[in-house]
Amino acid sequence: xxxxxxxxxxxxxxxxxxxxxxxxxxxxxxxxxxxxxxxxxxxxxxxxxxxxxxxxxxxxxxxxxxxxxxxxxxxxxxxxxxxxxxxxxxxxxxxxxxxxxxxxxxxxxxxxxxxxxxxxxxxxxxxxxxxxxxxxxxxxxxxxxxxxxxxxxxxxxxxxxxxxxxxxxxxxxxxxxxxxxxxxxxxxxxxxxxxxxxxxxxxxxxxxxxxxxxxxxxxxxxxxxxxxxxxxxxxxxxxxxxxxxxxxxxxxxxxxxxxxxxxxxxxxxxxxxxxxxxxxxxxxxx
Numbered sequence: 001x002x003x004x005x006x007x008x009x010x011x012x013x014x015x016x017x018x019x020x021x022x023x024x025x026x027x028x029x030x031x032x033x034x035x036x037x038x039x040x041x042x043x044x045x046x047x048x049x050x051x052x053x054x055x056x057x058x059x060x061x062x063x064x065x066x067x068x069x070x071x072x073x074x075x076x077x078x079x080x081x082x083x084x085x086x087x088x089x090x091x092x093x094x095x096x097x098x099x100x101x102x103x104x105x106x107x108x109x110x111x112x113x114x115x116x117x118x119x120x121x122x123x124x125x126x127x128x129x130x131x132x133x134x135x136x137x138x139x140x141x142x143x144x145x146x147x148x149x150x151x152x153x154x155x156x157x158x159x160x161x162x163x164x165x166x167x168x169x170x171x172x173x174x175x176x177x178x179x180x181x182x183x184x185x186x187x188x189x190x191x192x193x194x195x196x197x198x199x200x201x202x203x204x205x206x207x208x209x210x211x212x213x214x215x216x217x218x219x220x221x222x223x224x225x226x227x228x229x230x231x232x233x234x235x236x237x238x239x240x241x242x243x244x245x246x247x248x249x250x251x252x253x254x255x256x257x258x259x260x261x262x263x264x265x266x267x268x269x270x271x272x273x274x275x276x277x278x279x280x281x282x283x284x285x286x
Contacts, residue, residue, distance in 0.1 A: 005090040006126045006284040007083055007146060009134030011041075011201070012153035013069065013160065013194050021153050021205065022130050024273040028281055029128075037124045041131010042097035044079045046072070049112025056185075067182075069189035071138045079133060083146035086120065086127045093117045125285055135197035144200045148284055151277075152201035159209050159223065161216040180217055202239065205273065206231040207266065228266030231257070232276065240280045250275050 010021050022038075029036050045068055047055050052073070059066035067073055078093075085092035096115040098104050104111050120127075135144040135152070144150060155163070161183055168174040168182075198204055207230055209223035234242050237260050247262055248254055251272055254264040264272045 005087050006148040007087060007129065008126060008149045008151070008281070008284070009129040009143075009147045010151045010153060011132065011134035011136075011197050013132060013190060020269065021151065021273060022128075024270055024277065025128060025281075027270075028274055028278050032278070032282060032285075034281065034285060035123065035125045036128045037120050037126075039082065039094050039127060039129045039131075040097065041079075041129065041133060042099070043095045043114070044075050044131070044133070045097065046075050048097075048114055065185055065188055067186040067189045069132060069186050069194050071136075071141075071193065073189075074133065076133060076136055076138060076141045076143065079136075080141050080143050080146065082120075083127070083129075083143060087146055089122075090124065091120045091122050092127075093119055126281075132194065133197070135200045136193065137196070137200070138193065144197070149203075149280060150201045152198040152204040152206075154198050154204060155207040156209070156213075158213040158216040159207060159228075162213060162219045162222055165216065165219075166222050176217075200235075202235055203276070204231075204233045204235075205269070206233070207269070225266035225269055230264050230266055230269045230272060231261060232264065232272065233258075233261045235260070240283070242276075247272075247275065 008025070010025075012021075025036075028034070045052070052068075055073075056066050082092040082094055095117045096103075096107055098107050098109045098111050098113055098115065100111050107115050109115060129147075133143060134147060135150045137144055154160075164183065165176050165179045168179045169176050207225075207228050209228045211223050211227050213219060213223065234240070237244070244256060244262060248256070251262075251264045251268055253268070254262055254272075257263050
């Protein structure tokens with residue numbers, strides 16, 4: 001952790017909705033005039049797209065599993081190094097994973113590959129990470145310890161699967177059966193390396209649908225935000241001086257379910273994040 005160069009990490013699995021949280025942070029940074037550097041978790045995968053296919057095939061042949069959820073599929077030591085160096089000096093090394101043709105033109109590379117490692121420009125107010133392992137603790141790597149504000153985005157698992165199946169099928173062209181096989185292949189790593197992070201997070205945002213999601217593999221559409229509630233859990237409310245009466249007054253339709261948990265209507269997710277997180281971010285910067 002760093003008082004001079006704070007690090008904010010949003011962690012959640014594929015299909016969890018971490019991008020929604022990133023948009024809320026973008027609004028906060030713009031409104032408050034905060035200069036941030038964005039680091040994506042995909043930059044710390046061990047293999048590019050073709051390399052991952054080959055590595056997965058080799059693991060299958062050996063009777064083992066390999067996924068982006070686990071440490072074998074990533075270079076978590078480099079992510080920890082980045083967080084340590086940024087906390088100490090406000091810089092560090094990262095790269096970019098090129099997802100599609102649009103990014104290929106932007107970064108002058110091929111989709112499914114990485115850019116070269118580069119130093120982060122000095123002078124930013126904070127580092128913002130969004131990815132799978134913002135709170136990972138694996139063997140001798142402790143990424144969570146380096147983070148000043150750790151946020152989990154974790155919808156109930158059936159909703160998470162629905163979102164992933166629909167996203168990968170509609171925007172990435174994958175067959176839904178292939179996406180299901182990927183979910184099954186990742187399950188062990190999900191249980192051992194993704195889920196434990198949510199016990200270390202400072203704040204969890206969990207989306208709970210109010211419609212039937214009992215069979216996510218045949219769901220025709222993704223439940224909307226208006227068909228959901230957002231459960232916001234603070235691990236230690238006193239750490240950030242959380243003012244629950246203020247939050248209840250500002251977020252119409254919200255209620256307390258436990259002493260450290262507030263529930264808000266799904267349609268207010270974006271504004272709830274900004275109301276909750278803005279004073280915390282301002283204090284980190286101050």
